[in-house]
Amino acid sequence: MTKPLPVARLHRPTLGDDVYETLRSAVLEHILEPGDRVNIDALARELEVSPTPVREALARLESEGLVRKRPRAGYTVSPLLTVAEFNDMFDMRLLLECAAARWAAERATAAQCEELTTEATRTVEGGDDRVWHAAFTALDARLHDLVAHLSASPLLRESINRLHSHLHLHRRHFPYDQTAVANDEHRLLAAAIQARDPDRAEAAMRLHLTRARARHLVAFET
Template identity: 65%
Template sequence: MASTKPSRLRRSTLGDDIYDVLRARILEHSMQPGDRVNIDALARELEVSQTPIREALARLESDGLVRKRPLVGYTVSPLLTRAEFTRMFEMRLLLECAAARWAAERATSGQRAAISAEAATSIAQEPDDAGGWRWHAAFTTHDARFHDLIAEASGNPLLRDGLERLHVHLHLHRRYFPYAHAGTTIEEHHRVAEAIEAGDPDAAEAAMRRHLTEACERQLTAFD
């Protein structure tokens, strides 16, 4: 996959631009898990000094996307092990089931409509999309947005922030997502959205629990 590079970095937001570029490369696997980050090469490529590169890497380290090791420097974080992946879903079950319940109780009419609209989003594959990579990227964006809308509607910013950090690690595994089961995922999203739209917290929590439990089982096949 081609690396992500803006045609021109805006000097007023240089640090944010570089952070966004490097984050996208990591999540797209242009920078592979385990790769060493060459700060000198990045500075030359992006035509900036090393300072904003190091600042961006410090932010990415906080996100858990890179690691800093003595005498080695920064490397891209490895993919989660099967045990780590399972523990991540255990945390998602705790947080996202609560988020769905609270969204059903607290969401505004606008937030309910946005969740339902996202669940109803149809993503068609383009004829020239060899391998379906653009479709995969669009579906990944849709899935992340759906879950984030629910977290936002929960009315708890700390919960939403915690989920965002968990989802960063999930994104690293997106290449191995069982896209053949995307239709099942969409159906599960519909059930969650319908319960939130109806203001039924018990049904929303149950639908989210079922969705995450089955999603975890589907994605664990990547470790086989």
């Protein structure tokens, strides 16, 4: 491993979750880069834990599609999607997340709508690039997950979250000068859901995802 992991002090009562969050962050921030082989024993030594919580964390990451396991070869970080795979993922997002937005407008409680509106107004302040990037990624993921939760369909939410894992691998290439535009789109979406307008909510999500696809596709041109 060429770069040290950004490890906070691990707490024994939550050791498994701490190891998982540390490795997940390392994958999403490309400290463990797409295609890298993952050495369980080396990670265990660096994190000062036994191999068991590392294996458990990697199994969770495999279920999310962030790492892959091959017989006798161990784990590797999942590669970035090709352009075709990326477009296929966004086609699926359009199907699933537009439905989630429509159902959220129909099913969310008043308190849930207030929570979504509050979440949509959050912004990320400047700072260290890695920290700022991680904060924006978490904010965006949280909002999309909240819309999926408000759809009141656990299966739909699970399907959406699996797609987002692949998107997160590409977020290092996101044009962050356009975050203000993304935040405006989030606010329009939240307002439509709070207004209990399914057609408007679906249209707001469709517009947001269509524009998000275009913003991300620029990375394939470099």
